[in-house]
Amino acid sequence: MKVDLYEKVWMWVAAVLILAFFAAIAVAAGVHAVHPPSHMETIDPAAVLESEEFSRAGVEVAVDGRVVVTVVAEMFLFDPDEIRVPAGRPITFRLTSTDVIHGFEVVGTNANAMVIPGYVTEFTIRFAPGEYLITCHEYCGLLHHEMQGMLIAEEESS
Amino acid sequence: MSRHRLAAAHFAVAVAAFAVAACLGLLQALSIAGVELPKWGEAQFYLSMTAHGVLMALVFTTFFIMGLGYLFARETLGRLVGEKTAWTAFGLAIVGSVGAAWVVLAGKGTVLYTFYPPLQAHPAFYIGATLLVVGSWLWGGVLLASYRSWRRDNPGLPAPLPVHGMLATVIVWYLATAGLAVEVVGMLIPWSLGWVETIDPVVARTFFWWFGHPLVYFWLLPTYVLWYTVIPRVAGGRLFSEPLARMVFVLFVLFSTPVGFHHQFADPGIEAGWKLVHTFSTYAILFPSLVTAFTVIASLEVAGRLKGARGLFDWIGKLPWGDPFFASVALAMLTFTLGGLGGAINAAYAMNTMVHNTAWIQGHFHLTVGTTVGLTFMGATYWLLPRLTGRELRLPALARLQPYLWFAGMVLFSGANHVAGLMGMPRRIYDVTYLGAEQAARWVPLTRIAAAGAVLLFVSALCYVVVSVATWLSGRRSEAPAFEFARPLVPVAGRGLWDRLGLWTVAAVILIAIAYAYPLLHLLSQQRFGSPGVAPF
Numbered sequence: 001m002k003v004d005l006y007e008k009v010w011m012w013v014a015a016v017l018i019l020a021f022f023a024a025i026a027v028a029a030g031v032h033a034v035h036p037p038s039h040m041e042t043i044d045p046a047a048v049l050e051s052e053e054f055s056r057a058g059v060e061v062a063v064d065g066r067v068v069v070t071v072v073a074e075m076f077l078f079d080p081d082e083i084r085v086p087a088g089r090p091i092t093f094r095l096t097s098t099d100v101i102h103g104f105e106v107v108g109t110n111a112n113a114m115v116i117p118g119y120v121t122e123f124t125i126r127f128a129p130g131e132y133l134i135t136c137h138e139y140c141g142l143l144h145h146e147m148q149g150m151l152i153a154e155e156e157s158s
Numbered sequence: 159m160s161r162h163r164l165a166a167a168h169f170a171v172a173v174a175a176f177a178v179a180a181c182l183g184l185l186q187a188l189s190i191a192g193v194e195l196p197k198w199g200e201a202q203f204y205l206s207m208t209a210h211g212v213l214m215a216l217v218f219t220t221f222f223i224m225g226l227g228y229l230f231a232r233e234t235l236g237r238l239v240g241e242k243t244a245w246t247a248f249g250l251a252i253v254g255s256v257g258a259a260w261v262v263l264a265g266k267g268t269v270l271y272t273f274y275p276p277l278q279a280h281p282a283f284y285i286g287a288t289l290l291v292v293g294s295w296l297w298g299g300v301l302l303a304s305y306r307s308w309r310r311d312n313p314g315l316p317a318p319l320p321v322h323g324m325l326a327t328v329i330v331w332y333l334a335t336a337g338l339a340v341e342v343v344g345m346l347i348p349w350s351l352g353w354v355e356t357i358d359p360v361v362a363r364t365f366f367w368w369f370g371h372p373l374v375y376f377w378l379l380p381t382y383v384l385w386y387t388v389i390p391r392v393a394g395g396r397l398f399s400e401p402l403a404r405m406v407f408v409l410f411v412l413f414s415t416p417v418g419f420h421h422q423f424a425d426p427g428i429e430a431g432w433k434l435v436h437t438f439s440t441y442a443i444l445f446p447s448l449v450t451a452f453t454v455i456a457s458l459e460v461a462g463r464l465k466g467a468r469g470l471f472d473w474i475g476k477l478p479w480g481d482p483f484f485a486s487v488a489l490a491m492l493t494f495t496l497g498g499l500g501g502a503i504n505a506a507y508a509m510n511t512m513v514h515n516t517a518w519i520q521g522h523f524h525l526t527v528g529t530t531v532g533l534t535f536m537g538a539t540y541w542l543l544p545r546l547t548g549r550e551l552r553l554p555a556l557a558r559l560q561p562y563l564w565f566a567g568m569v570l571f572s573g574a575n576h577v578a579g580l581m582g583m584p585r586r587i588y589d590v591t592y593l594g595a596e597q598a599a600r601w602v603p604l605t606r607i608a609a610a611g612a613v614l615l616f617v618s619a620l621c622y623v624v625v626s627v628a629t630w631l632s633g634r635r636s637e638a639p640a641f642e643f644a645r646p647l648v649p650v651a652g653r654g655l656w657d658r659l660g661l662w663t664v665a666a667v668i669l670i671a672i673a674y675a676y677p678l679l680h681l682l683s684q685q686r687f688g689s690p691g692v693a694p695f
């Protein structure tokens with residue numbers, strides 16, 4: 001197959017560009033450990049509200065200082081809809097849904113995940129101090145746009 | 159006309175679906191911007207959004223592509239084997255589309271065009287969608303049969319390039335819709351009929367995105383066929399490199415499907431490592447598109463130079479910017495450079511979290527499918543109609559204006575959505591004010607810019623529909639110009655590696671198995687709890 005010289009050069013440029021993209025992603029994932037929320041844990045959506053963990057949804061500080069926020073998403077609200085967490089510390093979210101697929105986005109941050117019935121979504125993130133709007137970003141029915149909450153990241157007095 | 163009655167029927171349905179969907183699009187954009195519309199509320203908004211997505215992304219595109227396939231086969235192979243089957247397929251696709259659209263417009267299927275369970279629509283929605291796809295499968299069969307018949311008569315010759323591209327499209331479509339069939343026939347239909355109680359939403363999403371991403375190549379490949387085989391001719395040039403064009407279509411066959419997890423980065427139930435694997439295969443598909451950019455632009459440069467251009471850039475001015483098809487494709491290509499880069503951001507394993515499910519996404523696919531594909535198809539209509547109907551284009555001034563209007567509208571609409579998305583505005587929401595939340599207040603001006611863009615887009619769509627209908631019904635009868643395809647600078651000698659589509663299909667199946675076998679087995683081996691159906695209202 002005869003390929004024009006300029007086109008050959010261009011194909012090399014394209015290949016190098018794509019390899020550079022690969023490398024950037026591999027470094028972010030491998031060195032900086034940036035991963036999308038990919039937790040594997042199942043839960044019976046009909047029994048969420050009776051479960052030990054999700055019946056007491058909210059913010060909990062474990063003995064080791066870890067902050068865990070459990071949230072139940074259902075048409076058309078988040079429980080709790082106001083979340084207060086310390087700023088700057090790693091916050092682990094655990095979320096699930098009792099009915100349909102919802103989204104959980106803390107606006108202006110990298111907290112952005114799907115909440116799917118039958119599964120537990122888990123991810124860990126830190127927040128700069130401030131007040132953030134929480135939205136459901138996956139269409140979940142007639143009042144989808146009313147499904148919202150607030151996250152307040154407070155500076156700790158040391 | 160009689161020779162191409164079949165193709166013409168498909169284009170007519172495509173234009174009709176486009177017209178309805180364009181009206182709905184305008185209403186949605188105005189509604190998001192806070193304009194009060196009569197008899198309009200959240201129910202109408204989400205219903206309209208479902209119908210707009212289904213009609214534009216599934217009905218308009220599928221019918222247009224089926225029409226193109228028949229046309230290319232008839233013109234370049236000189237035959238269509240199984241024309242009766244093709245009409246049956248057309249009937250099935252019509253019945254399915256009308257059925258699904260009826261369910262949506264009756265308010266019994268407001269599940270958006272992604273129809274993620276456990277949101278549940280009336281069974282006729284899923285069955286209608288299935289009939290549309292079955293129609294398209296028969297279409298693929300007719301193209302394959304026509305090609306086999308041609309090959310028997312022309313041993314050793316490679317398929318004409320337009321058919322090579324359409325065969326690649328058919329293969330991508332078969333590979334993609336295998337996933338859709340598992341989801342819809344295997345899961346959604348029995349569940350919506352009440353034969354099974356529950357459904358696993360992550361498994362369903364996984365099969366949906368097995369289909370959902372190659373779907374975009376089902377749209378894009380026929381677009382590339384037009385860019386490679388028709389546009390150089392319209393511009394008065396030659397195809398710069400035919401072997402590379404053949405390679406490009408094969409690379410899409412290989413890499414279109416094993417990429418679905420880049421739509422599920424934010425999902426639980428799928429391991430991060432496999433999401434990373436799909437990220438890399440997604441980036442591999444950038445390569446054939448980058449090659450396409452070179453080959454098509456080089457072909458246009460040949461056109462400019464044949465017309466006497468000498469300097470580095472003055473060939474650009476020699477191109478037929480007043481030809482509505484050429485202008486459409488030129489603007490579609492320009493849009494694709496932006497849309498393609500945006501796509502690379504969406505597929506970026508870590509960066510995706512900034513844009514996932516935000517207005518950025520709708521901004522993105524209105525550039526790619528909405529303009530790169532949509533504008534190319536609209537422009538192609540101006541080329542097709544006189545050749546199909548033997549009638550001269552009516553209102554040519556409107557046709558010339560239309561692509562520029564579309565482009566301007568899309569710059570506003572898509573630009574505003576990209577920015578709003580980066581600022582965190584979710585996609586597909588009826589009310590962006592969130593009870594006066596401070597962060598949401600900053601989105602509102604952007605929704606107004608998007609609405610202004612939508613008005614331009616609507617006017618452009620109106621021009622397109624008016625020109626198409628007027629030409630069809632009352633264009634001046636004249637000798638129909640021939641369908642002419644671009645000749646390559648150097649003709650290919652015989653069948654080569656890139657023509658062995660059967661072999662490449664086997665390789666593609668292996669790649670799909672590698673990408674999906676383990677993640678699906680792992681998912682299915684969990685103790686899983688299904689969900690019963692939930693009505694969205």
